[in-house]
Amino acid sequence: MTKKHSIIAAAIVTLALIVAISYWQLRQFADSPLAIGQETLFTLPAGTGRVALEAKLEQDNIIKPAIWFGALLKMEPELAKFKAGTYRLEKGMTVRQMLALLASGKEAQFPLRFVEGTRLQEWLAALRAAPYIKHTLTDDQFTTLAQALKLEKTDQLEGWFYPDTYLYTANTTDVALLKRAQQKMATLVDDIWQSKAADLPYKTPNELVTMASIIEKETAVNDERSKVASVFINRLRLGMRLQTDPTVIYGMGEKYNGNLTRKDLETPSEYNTYIISGLPPGPIAMPGKASLDAAAHPLKTNYLYFVADGKGGHTFTTNLASHNRAVQAYRQVLKEKNEQ
Incomplete structure (x- = not known):
């Protein structure tokens, strides 16, 4: 070489x-x-x-x-x-x-949990606090939100968003998330409305959602929901007032400080079911599917009253005398707990 x-x-x-x-x-x-x-x-x-x-x-x-x-x-x-x-x-x-x-292109997804029994105002606050959301709503007024969602009336808002955990990517708009929740609830309510029990005292799907929202606020025990529904359905059929505290609290708005007084129960409002007859004018919270099902398929009972039992559930009764005894029993349980 x-x-x-x-x-x-x-x-x-x-x-x-x-x-x-x-x-x-x-x-x-x-x-x-x-x-x-x-x-x-x-x-x-x-x-x-x-x-x-x-x-x-x-x-x-x-x-x-x-x-x-x-x-x-x-x-x-x-x-x-x-x-x-x-x-x-x-x-x-x-x-x-x-x-x-x-x-x-598989972007990070962020979870946002909308909880059953919470109000629309709480959802809007959660949206404002959530990371990577693109905020397009100028304020939290129901009229503003109704316009953004292209809804004709504001009474299609409270109660009409499905509580769930929603995943979103960065720069998803607040309106887009609410629209997903609103459409999911509308679809679910339509299905439940079509399959509801016969002869229920609801004229519109909104009344069913209103009942479901009251049930949602009254109990977190799944097995009790249909019993609670039966109490309110029986009262409606007999012309008795619903007399449910959560509706009074909702009607009080920001005036509610955590304590409900006799004066509050006697103060008129369109949501005070101690004073008005029938259902309040609209839902008082976002109900979950279990409460919607209970409102559409209440248990057939003769119950007209229920009160907390102090153990996480409720005692259901058919007459005022039995109810008063249940109330006394509940007060005794509270007294014993306070003395411990």
């Missing part, structure tokens, strides 16, 4: 060695863990290119500065198809796994 050929061969070997080392280093970079010690949310703005992405990742201390980022995207072009959004980066995730996630 001539000297010239030897030099060329050495150069080829050297070049091959450099390529091999570079490829190995590139693979090492791709498989290296991110520079994060805990779960991290990373937001990739729309229109971000390769150079800007690398700069942002370094600026946010997600990857360490290296010369291999651009080369990796060129060698594996499927990783370069990243999409804007907010992503959840896990501890131990590699650079390649992160880029694959950004290319997948």
